[in-house]
Amino acid sequence: MREPQIDYAAVFHALPGMVALLTPDLLYADANEDFLRLAGRSREQLLGRYIFDVFPENPNDPAAAGMRETRASMLRVLETGERDTMALVRYDIEDRERPGHWAEHFWSPVNAPVTDADGHVLLIVHRVEEVTELIRARGASDSGRTRVLEAELYTRARELQDINERLRRAHARDREVALALQEAMLPAPSPVGHHRAAVRYQPAASSLNVCGDWYDLVDLPGDRIAVAVGDVVGHGLKAACVMGQLRSALSAAARVADGPARALEALGLYARHVDGAESSTVVKTFIDWAAHTIVYSSAGHPPPVLLHPDGTVTLLDRATDPPLGARPEHVPRPEATTPFVEGETLVLYTDGLIERRHEDIDLGLARLSDALVRHGRTGPEELADALLADLLPPAGNTDDVALVIIRL
Incomplete structure (x- = not known):
């Protein structure tokens, strides 16, 4: 019929x-x-x-x-x-x-x-x-x-x-x-040490959808820095408080841990005792300019992207584990190392930059890669603005976005 x-x-x-x-x-x-x-x-x-x-x-x-x-x-x-x-x-x-x-x-x-x-x-x-x-x-x-x-x-x-x-x-x-709390808890968008960096935090265009996403940049001994981006489940003042606790805990752990995996393990143990921290995602990287290496570990977070001088991109997805609190027992987290050369660009972000409702995440990752190739020759500040302009909907984003760009 x-x-x-x-x-x-x-x-x-x-x-x-x-x-x-x-x-x-x-x-x-x-x-x-x-x-x-x-x-x-x-x-x-x-x-x-x-x-x-x-x-x-x-x-x-x-x-x-x-x-x-x-x-x-x-x-x-x-x-x-x-x-x-x-x-x-x-x-x-x-x-x-x-x-x-x-x-x-x-x-x-x-x-x-x-x-x-x-x-x-x-x-x-x-x-x-x-x-x-x-x-x-x-x-x-x-x-x-x-x-x-x-x-x-x-x-x-x-x-x-x-x-x-x-x-x-x-x-x-x-x-x-919530916005005032976010500004107090997140570090100011400024370079770390003598390295060129740009950060952006853009709350959603509607509703009290603030403070769920966060970033952190920490100077480490030697010519090293630790960079993290995370996403707390939920919105509003409660999410802001959880975000502040997790960011502070991971920032402290990064200063004493011997790598990003151990820092995330400590954060995972801490998150078990923070109401609302379950299923939060975070990616942590240690950047060593002397060794020209990036060591990274991810707790259920979208993979960082490394833009090479020849215009190709690499997803840092070889050390991905479930989000915080997803396992009933403590299990060591994976860690991976990738080399880099001078002039490459490392991009860390939250899912609001790439994910769209009813769409496979691979499409969002492809859009991000294409945008990096188009604008990759600009400085970190210009690149950050270009990514937000290219990837966020014209009518405004429906999820928070945190973005960190490091010129290596």
């Missing part, structure tokens, strides 16, 4: 109830027939126009809040990528036939995201349930009682919106605290 060919555009326009599509700039992309009819607007009056230019707030009502509440809901959808159901809202509409005359309306809106494979919001589905006629019908049979109910519903709706606004502000405060 042949599958039916569905005209989804026709389905959209025939949907019962008011449904509109808006771009991330809150411009109308489309609206179904019920939306046009009940809103009293033609398609030409909507498409390509800013929603609040088409439906401004009633200037005769100083207490009107429909525009502010609707805009806040849509911005939450763009920020979180999640559906936002609004409380009942009063939103008066100007009569197009009689300018200056405003008709009272009560709406029950839902705003939902349409996302791409990377989770970026492409469109907002704005569905509105018109309940004005229901309130008016009740008013016809019992005007006094209905008006009391109407006022009660409106008051409760405003209370819910106030609660949502307070939650949003609390979320913003938490983000500021």
